[in-house]
Amino acid sequence: MPAVVQLDEVHRIYESGDVPVHAVRGVTLTIGRGEFVAIMGASGSGKSTLMNLLGCLDRPTRGHYHLDGSDVSALDRNQLADIRNEKLGFVFQGFNLLARTTARENVELPMLYSRRHLSSRATHDQALKSLALVGLSDRADYFPSQLSGGQQQRVAIARALINDPQVLLADEPTGNLDSKTSVEIMGVFQQLNAQGITILMVTHELDIARYCQRNLIMRDGCVVSDVRVSARLTATEELRKLRAAEATAKLTA
Amino acid sequence: MRLLSTIKVALRALRRNALRSVLTALGIIIGVAAVIAMVSIGNGAKSQVESSIASLGQNIISVFPGNFTAGGVRGGFGTASTLTVEDALAIRNEVAGVVNLSPEMQDRAQILANGLNWNTRIQGEDISILDIRIWSVVEGAMFTEAEVRSAAKVCVIGKTVADQLFQGMDPIGQTLRIRNIPFKITGLLASKGFNYFGQDQDDTVIIPFTSHLKRLARRPFLNSIVIQATAPEQMARIQQDITDLLQQRRNGKEPDFTVRNQQELAEAATATTKTMTLLLGAIAGVSLVVGGIGIMNIMLVSVTERTREIGIRLAVGAHGSDVLLQFLTEAIVLSIMGGALGILLGIGSSQLISRLNNWPVLVSPTAVLGSFVFSAVIGVFFGFYPARKAAELDPIEALRYE
Numbered sequence: 001m002p003a004v005v006q007l008d009e010v011h012r013i014y015e016s017g018d019v020p021v022h023a024v025r026g027v028t029l030t031i032g033r034g035e036f037v038a039i040m041g042a043s044g045s046g047k048s049t050l051m052n053l054l055g056c057l058d059r060p061t062r063g064h065y066h067l068d069g070s071d072v073s074a075l076d077r078n079q080l081a082d083i084r085n086e087k088l089g090f091v092f093q094g095f096n097l098l099a100r101t102t103a104r105e106n107v108e109l110p111m112l113y114s115r116r117h118l119s120s121r122a123t124h125d126q127a128l129k130s131l132a133l134v135g136l137s138d139r140a141d142y143f144p145s146q147l148s149g150g151q152q153q154r155v156a157i158a159r160a161l162i163n164d165p166q167v168l169l170a171d172e173p174t175g176n177l178d179s180k181t182s183v184e185i186m187g188v189f190q191q192l193n194a195q196g197i198t199i200l201m202v203t204h205e206l207d208i209a210r211y212c213q214r215n216l217i218m219r220d221g222c223v224v225s226d227v228r229v230s231a232r233l234t235a236t237e238e239l240r241k242l243r244a245a246e247a248t249a250k251l252t253a
Numbered sequence: 254m255r256l257l258s259t260i261k262v263a264l265r266a267l268r269r270n271a272l273r274s275v276l277t278a279l280g281i282i283i284g285v286a287a288v289i290a291m292v293s294i295g296n297g298a299k300s301q302v303e304s305s306i307a308s309l310g311q312n313i314i315s316v317f318p319g320n321f322t323a324g325g326v327r328g329g330f331g332t333a334s335t336l337t338v339e340d341a342l343a344i345r346n347e348v349a350g351v352v353n354l355s356p357e358m359q360d361r362a363q364i365l366a367n368g369l370n371w372n373t374r375i376q377g378e379d380i381s382i383l384d385i386r387i388w389s390v391v392e393g394a395m396f397t398e399a400e401v402r403s404a405a406k407v408c409v410i411g412k413t414v415a416d417q418l419f420q421g422m423d424p425i426g427q428t429l430r431i432r433n434i435p436f437k438i439t440g441l442l443a444s445k446g447f448n449y450f451g452q453d454q455d456d457t458v459i460i461p462f463t464s465h466l467k468r469l470a471r472r473p474f475l476n477s478i479v480i481q482a483t484a485p486e487q488m489a490r491i492q493q494d495i496t497d498l499l500q501q502r503r504n505g506k507e508p509d510f511t512v513r514n515q516q517e518l519a520e521a522a523t524a525t526t527k528t529m530t531l532l533l534g535a536i537a538g539v540s541l542v543v544g545g546i547g548i549m550n551i552m553l554v555s556v557t558e559r560t561r562e563i564g565i566r567l568a569v570g571a572h573g574s575d576v577l578l579q580f581l582t583e584a585i586v587l588s589i590m591g592g593a594l595g596i597l598l599g600i601g602s603s604q605l606i607s608r609l610n611n612w613p614v615l616v617s618p619t620a621v622l623g624s625f626v627f628s629a630v631i632g633v634f635f636g637f638y639p640a641r642k643a644a645e646l647d648p649i650e651a652l653r654y655e
């Protein structure tokens with residue numbers, strides 16, 4: 001399995017406050033193409049900081065980060081923006097969609113800043129294809145306010161996928177969703193992963209992490225555990241069970 | 254294309270907040286409208302002054318008695334009584350380049366005719382006054398040179414005098430009594446209307462200056478001498494010659510006369526309107542700057558409000574320059590739109606002012622173009638700071654912004 005993400009003794013120290021905060025302390029990590037990894041840990045353990053580094057939103061204070069074979073730890077602001085645009089896709093806990101902008105236009109957003117110029121027709125088609133991947137073809141012209149939380153998160157995933165990223169990054173993507181919708185979103189991730197997309201996500205929910213292949217646990221800025229998931233859950237199976245349970249609940253009520 | 258779509262994004266944001274956009278631009282709209290209206294009114298006044306000064310004649314030099322440049326007690330124009338007909342004749346005979354010359358007497362008197370009376374200005378003039386003032390007689394004829402020489406009791410009257418005393422009757426050949434002396438009316442002057450100082454130029458009776466001196470004046474002194482020179486280039490030289498000549502005729506005594514040319518009078522008159530235009534324009538310009546600050550204020554609010562949006566754009570690959578362009582475009586579109594609306598409003602309101610008050614209004618293309626360009630510059634200037642603030646946001650911070 002060729003490595004798509006390669007971290008080498010990466011540190012991140014925040015100097016902004018009164019005392020420097022050493023949020024990531026020497027993480028060395030390799031993630032292969034097609035992996036589906038969950039990063040877990042207590043609040044304040046440095047998960048988001050690591051995610052921002054992996055997402056090229058931030059630069060390591062020390063150490064090296066090779067993404068898709070090239071060192072991105074010393075790139076400037078604009079070069080990092082281009083990397084984010086071309087090689088990475090983001091899904092956030094708060095969905096972060098533009099309000100009063102349709103689902104399709106939200107999905108098109110990264111293409112607006114892409115270095116390869118597509119016609120508006122092609123951009124359009126690409127966005128619809130991306131929405132189809134997350135099962136939202138019929139909601140292309142809806143505004144975020146007209147969509148449920150799960151649907152909004154699917155739009156965000158479609159947006160993350162539009163430029164064919166090397167890695168899909170998600171920081172607590174199910175943090176704002178109820179448990180059933182969370183399972184649905186994990187279903188979308190599993191389906192995308194099955195098509196070969198590398199996915200890295202942060203979660204603090206143990207059962208959500210069990211839908212992934214590999215679990216990392218962080219504590220005080222270090223990766224303290226790195227295990228394969230033995231009894232992996234599949235979303236389709238879990239959803240079927242959930243629906244059955246609902247049905248019996250209705251019958252007995 | 255990245256540039257084009259960024260501009261499209263900016264336009265859409267403005268359209269989405271149409272009411273707010275218009276209110277934001279209101280400062281610029283009012284500022285530009287005020288500049289254009291003020292400058293148009295100022296220009297209208299200036300052109301009116303210029304044309305009324307032109308109607309006073311061209312290449313005119315006037316000599317007044319008294320000297321306001323000399324020390325001691327100063328009386329002002331026309332208070333000393335030392336200018337004589339001999340001075341006038343000397344100028345006509347000895348100064349080269351004098352085309353026309355008229356010794357002037359001025360007085361006010363109650364006049365009687367046709368059983369009615371009227372108080373008006375009595376001017377003693379030479380016949381050449383018509384050429385000097387670009388004036389003409391529309392009915393009857395001007396009195397003749399012979400009548401000037403013989404100090405005949407003849408006159409030409411202005412339209413106002415004719416209307417007041419004859420009320421539609423033909424005044425030609427009628428008799429008019431000035432201080433009980435009968436004058437025969439030989440002609441009716443063409444109407445000239447009001448001059449720059451608001452004086453009715455048709456409310457006058459012109460008689461030969463000789464008649465004025467001999468029959469009406471208490472003292473044999475002129476009120477002024479008006480001279481028309483051949484060409485504008487000659488003016489300075491002729492002015493100097495007249496000064497030298499009069500000085501010589503006074504045997505080196507302190508000068509008791511003042512020589513002025515039309516240009517100086519015109520400049521003095523237009524200077525006030527120029528100052529007025531400048532002042533009005535400057536006040537209006539201040540409101541433009543205030544309008545620009547209004548745009549900056551709203552853009553700053555907008556950047557803060559849309560911090561998350563900016564964070565999202567940066568996260569998915571927008572460069573700082575894309576964000577800068579987006580917000581700068583919004584500011585420039587706001588100010589240009591404000592400028593365009595302001596131009597329409599300014600032209601409209603100056604037309605309305607001209608219609609309502611009967612003021613001459615001259616919409617100046619320079620003011621229109623200038624305020625348009627200025628409003629665009631204001632957009633760039635006041636839009637740049639908020640736009641740069643947006644562009645320099647940290648994507649992580651911006652995404653976390655609530």
Ligand SMILES: Nc1ncnc2c1ncn2[C@@H]1O[C@H](COP(=O)(O)OP(=O)(O)O)[C@@H](O)[C@H]1O
Nearest residue numbers: 014016021023042043044045046047048049050
């Ligand atoms: N911008 C920042 N400036 C200073 N300290 C920060 C900043 N962001 C995070 N931290 C600190 O770094 C540590 C790790 O934070 P974070 O990566 O957000 O943890 P997690 O996502 O696992 O909850 C925390 O102690 C947090 O207070």
Ligand SMILES: [Mg+2]
Nearest residue numbers: 044047048049
């Ligand atoms: Mg976090």
